[in-house]
Amino acid sequence: xxxxxxxxKGIQFCTFYLGDLFLGIDxxxxxxxxxxxxxxxxxxxxxxxxxLINLRxxxxxxxxxxxxxxLPPLDAEKLPMNVVIRTSEGAAxxxxxxxxxxxxxxxxxxEEPPQTIRGAARRLITGVYKLEGQLLLVLDPVKAxxxxxxxxxxxxxxx
Amino acid sequence: xxxxxxxxxxxxxxxxxxxxxxxxxxxxxxxxRMSDLSEAVEEFLIESHENLDRLDNDLLTLExxxxxxxxxxxxxxxxxxxxxxxxxxxxxxxxSVTHVGENLLGKLxxxxxxxxxxxxxxxxxxxxxxxxMLEQVEKTGSDGGCEYADLIEELASxxxxxxxxxxxxxxxxxxxxxxxxxxxxxxEDSPKASTGGSVSDSKIRVDVEQLDKLMTLVGELVLAxxxxxxxxxxxxxxxxxxxxxxxxxxTTELQVGVMKxxxxxxxxxxxxxxxxxxxxxxxxxxxxxLEMEGKETDLxxxxxxxxxDPLMHIVRNSVDHxxxxxxxxxxxxxxxxxxxxxxxxxxxxxxIIEVRDDGGGIDAEKMRAKAxxxxxxxxxxxxxxxxxxxxxxxxxxxxxxxxxxxxVSGRGVGMDVVRTNIEKIGGSVDLxxxxxxGTTLRIKIPLTLAIIPALVVSSSGERFAIPQVxxxxxxxxxxxxxxxxxxxxxxxxxxxxxxQLLPLVYLDKQLGLSPGSKDEDGETATNIxxxxxxxxxxxxxxxxxxxxxxxxVKPLDKQIKxxxxxxxxxxxxxxxxxxxxxxxGLARHGDxxxxxxxxxxxxxxxxxxxxxxxxxxxxLLLFRAGENRRMAIHLSSVARLEEFSRDRVEYASGxxxxxxxxxxxxxxxxxxxxxxxxxxxxxxxxVVVYQHEDCSIGLVVDQILDIVDVRxxxxxxxxxxxxxxxxxxxxxVTDMLDAPGVIASVAPEFFNARTSA
Numbered sequence: 001x002x003x004x005x006x007x008x009k010g011i012q013f014c015t016f017y018l019g020d021l022f023l024g025i026d027x028x029x030x031x032x033x034x035x036x037x038x039x040x041x042x043x044x045x046x047x048x049x050x051x052l053i054n055l056r057x058x059x060x061x062x063x064x065x066x067x068x069x070x071l072p073p074l075d076a077e078k079l080p081m082n083v084v085i086r087t088s089e090g091a092a093x094x095x096x097x098x099x100x101x102x103x104x105x106x107x108x109x110x111e112e113p114p115q116t117i118r119g120a121a122r123r124l125i126t127g128v129y130k131l132e133g134q135l136l137l138v139l140d141p142v143k144a145x146x147x148x149x150x151x152x153x154x155x156x157x158x159x
Numbered sequence: 160x161x162x163x164x165x166x167x168x169x170x171x172x173x174x175x176x177x178x179x180x181x182x183x184x185x186x187x188x189x190x191x192r193m194s195d196l197s198e199a200v201e202e203f204l205i206e207s208h209e210n211l212d213r214l215d216n217d218l219l220t221l222e223x224x225x226x227x228x229x230x231x232x233x234x235x236x237x238x239x240x241x242x243x244x245x246x247x248x249x250x251x252x253x254x255s256v257t258h259v260g261e262n263l264l265g266k267l268x269x270x271x272x273x274x275x276x277x278x279x280x281x282x283x284x285x286x287x288x289x290x291x292m293l294e295q296v297e298k299t300g301s302d303g304g305c306e307y308a309d310l311i312e313e314l315a316s317x318x319x320x321x322x323x324x325x326x327x328x329x330x331x332x333x334x335x336x337x338x339x340x341x342x343x344x345x346x347e348d349s350p351k352a353s354t355g356g357s358v359s360d361s362k363i364r365v366d367v368e369q370l371d372k373l374m375t376l377v378g379e380l381v382l383a384x385x386x387x388x389x390x391x392x393x394x395x396x397x398x399x400x401x402x403x404x405x406x407x408x409x410t411t412e413l414q415v416g417v418m419k420x421x422x423x424x425x426x427x428x429x430x431x432x433x434x435x436x437x438x439x440x441x442x443x444x445x446x447x448x449l450e451m452e453g454k455e456t457d458l459x460x461x462x463x464x465x466x467x468d469p470l471m472h473i474v475r476n477s478v479d480h481x482x483x484x485x486x487x488x489x490x491x492x493x494x495x496x497x498x499x500x501x502x503x504x505x506x507x508x509x510x511i512i513e514v515r516d517d518g519g520g521i522d523a524e525k526m527r528a529k530a531x532x533x534x535x536x537x538x539x540x541x542x543x544x545x546x547x548x549x550x551x552x553x554x555x556x557x558x559x560x561x562x563x564x565x566x567v568s569g570r571g572v573g574m575d576v577v578r579t580n581i582e583k584i585g586g587s588v589d590l591x592x593x594x595x596x597g598t599t600l601r602i603k604i605p606l607t608l609a610i611i612p613a614l615v616v617s618s619s620g621e622r623f624a625i626p627q628v629x630x631x632x633x634x635x636x637x638x639x640x641x642x643x644x645x646x647x648x649x650x651x652x653x654x655x656x657x658x659q660l661l662p663l664v665y666l667d668k669q670l671g672l673s674p675g676s677k678d679e680d681g682e683t684a685t686n687i688x689x690x691x692x693x694x695x696x697x698x699x700x701x702x703x704x705x706x707x708x709x710x711x712v713k714p715l716d717k718q719i720k721x722x723x724x725x726x727x728x729x730x731x732x733x734x735x736x737x738x739x740x741x742x743x744g745l746a747r748h749g750d751x752x753x754x755x756x757x758x759x760x761x762x763x764x765x766x767x768x769x770x771x772x773x774x775x776x777x778x779l780l781l782f783r784a785g786e787n788r789r790m791a792i793h794l795s796s797v798a799r800l801e802e803f804s805r806d807r808v809e810y811a812s813g814x815x816x817x818x819x820x821x822x823x824x825x826x827x828x829x830x831x832x833x834x835x836x837x838x839x840x841x842x843x844x845x846v847v848v849y850q851h852e853d854c855s856i857g858l859v860v861d862q863i864l865d866i867v868d869v870r871x872x873x874x875x876x877x878x879x880x881x882x883x884x885x886x887x888x889x890x891x892v893t894d895m896l897d898a899p900g901v902i903a904s905v906a907p908e909f910f911n912a913r914t915s916a
């Protein structure tokens with residue numbers, strides 16, 4: 001088994017929570033973390049697109065990470081946080097429940113996700129770090145901002 | 160402005176020969192990288208292209224006034240610079256061509272040769288060759304090694320041809336004086352050259368992307384400023400108030416300043432035209448000169464790019480078709496030389512570009528005839544068309560009045576492409592022509608594409624921006640009116656806008672928003688935004704109409720790019736994001752534009768969109784007259800649909816008439832005509848206005864049903880007066896009305912009115 005690229009010595013991860021899940025993204029891809037911003041919903045778009053936010057003059061699409069991972073929606077009274085990531089495909093904001101610390105993690109303790117992981121998580125999660133007391137799931141930043149399938153949009157626009 | 164004054168200004172900023180090497184050696188860091196060219200070569204290319212454009216103009220100026228020392232010196236310097244630099248880079252063919260050119264210019268400069276048309280021609284050829292080679296350099300990195308032997312020979316022969324006899328006698332007297340002025344021209348010239356150096360030193364090339372970033376930041380600064388200004392009145396601290404005021408002023412100035420950096424004078428675009436006009440007019444055997452006004456008018460860089468080709472096409476057209484040949488011109492008592500005037504100026508936040516020629520103008524009658532011949536218009540449509548409209552038919556697709564296809568224009572791709580391109584950037588074109596006196600083409604374009612005027616509307620609590628380009632008008636129906644005036648054709652809502660059916664599209668329904676919360680403020684008015692998309696008009700029903708605003712258009716991210724109903728997004732004054740509606744996409748989404756024949760037909764009824772006629776199929780207006788009598792009339796013979804209240808019916812010589820547009824229009828009740836019982840007399844009556852020549856007659860019907868596109872087959876002819884026959888339309892037997900027949904029997908004077916008048 002070849003080791004993943006993330007598996008180098010001392011990678012820093014920006015971590016956050018999504019329900020019970022403890023997730024992390026390579027800090028290199030994270031532009032900034034900001035509190036909840038008012039969003040402009042985009043009608044006809046996929047459910048994962050929660051809206052557009054104004055990030056100092058740039059318009060950034062906010063993606064509901066719960067929807068991407070097939071998790072139930074967040075309680076209505078709780079406001080999600082924005083993890084703004086910058087990938088080769090442009091900037092996007094991931095909506096998460098809560099922000100954790102930036103952790104520096106060493107490669108021992110990394111494992112590829114078990115085969116038994118199913119569904120959306122299988123696509124987005126590239127690996128697991130076995131930390132003391134909990135597991136850190138590594139999220140693929142590019143795939144996290146990719147919407148599931150384009151055909152849904154097409155179906156909606158023609159309906 | 161005389162061309163001469165322009166040249167004077169231009170010589171102020173020449174590239175000094177010796178200056179090129181150092182400047183090309185010091186690599187420009189911000190320059191964009193072209194494949195694998197060294198930055199020095201790249202810089203040389205950019206510089207040379209600019210110089211060549213100027214050279215074209217300079218040569219033409221020189222042709223007009225051969226004694227212009229300054230221009231000659233400027234040309235000499237430019238060629239010398241190119242020659243020197245390409246020697247340095249080892250482009251030998253380029254060097255050999257420019258070398259001969261330089262020799263020729265040297266002779267001209269010291270007066271041992273005087274300028275003839277042949278020399279100008281030769282020099283222009285040389286400029287072309289240099290341009291070709293530079294393109295080679297750009298593509299392949301070498302000058303191609305073509306020898307251009309012919310050109311060199313041509314130039315060399317001009318060189319040895321020591322002043323042709325006839326020219327020599329004419330110019331020989333001026334030669335000594337030329338020598339004199341030349342010697343004193345040099346000291347006069349050099350200080351100018353040095354100031355020119357400082358001008359070019361003070362300029363810097365900046366990446367447009369960099370400027371866009373600045374624009375974004377300034378936009379954000381403006382929002383922050385606005386928020387601070389909101390706090391200012393609440394505080395007691397005088398210092399804060401004063402500071403926020405200063406911030407206000409500085410921000411505004413900064414915004415204007417950054418906007419200006421993206422602007423370029425239109426003269427950049429025009430500088431290519433003198434050469435084009437010269438070559439073309441020569442080719443067509445015409446004499447003309449080009450005048451330009453308002454070269455300094457600023458336009459956004461992207462707009463300049465966008466109008467480049469349309470403008471070129473228009474100018475070519477004017478030279479080829481607009482200006483008459485010298486013979487015709489003198490016969491018509493005009494000066495032999497035609498004038499083409501380009502004007503640019505700002506007006507009402509837009510830029511106007513006028514291209515005016517004093518040529519033959521466009522014959523509206525010929526346009527009509529041509530339109531009928533090519534099937535764009537019916538006879539009736541053509542005859543009711545204003546001259547101005549007829550002249551503007553040149554913009555219709557597939558319309559060319561060129562009697563012969565020339566090398567220059569008349570090959571089918573024509574003014575319709577010009578119009579499409581200009582409309583694409585939110586501009587408009589209009590043509591005015593006086594037969595025998597000339598034609599003026601007026602292009603109206605926005606200052607910039609990045610900022611567009613938009614109407615902000617809201618629906619279900621969300622704001623949306625609609626680009627004003629596609630906005631026609633706003634209609635507001637209050638409470639009771641809305642329930643009466645919005646009608647349904649098979650469940651599809653329509654509104655009668657001045658007698659024409661306007662399909663309605665509800666924004667909240669289209670976007671899947673929860674229906675508007677109208678009840679909250681107790682307002683139940685319906686707001687209709689009438690939009691134009693392609694050739695189709697439709698009404699967009701929105702919750703509220705807020706205001707018009709200048710918005711900065713930003714593209715959508717990939718996650719939502721697929722949504723055709725949105726054209727982009729923008730940041731509103733309060734810092735929140737609003738989506739910009741794509742009118743075309745919305746029309747498609749709402750099925751306003753589709754293959755559905757009925758909606759298509761509705762579009763055709765619109766005056767200038769009725770240019771397309773499908774063969775074999777006809778568009779029929781269906782209506783009811785008398786009990787259960789379903790009738791149809793060809794839509795092309797219907798001028799308008801009107802609704803009159805009964806009390807407007809008057810009598811003239813015992814016949815029913817009404818006042819319509821300041822004239823007396825006879826009314827014919829079709830129900831009575833066909834012997835049906837006259838139904839319950841409602842307040843309103845539906846009238847189909849039929850037009851023949853200049854006269855209108857109103858056909859009163861019971862109900863307008865629909866407009867359909869059908870292929871008429873198997874018509875059973877009828878002998879009954881006023882009926883052409885019967886056919887099956889939409890699965891029902893329908894009588895085809897013979898309108899002239901009805902009118903002839905009821906109001907025979909109608910058809911005679913014109914002849915007796």
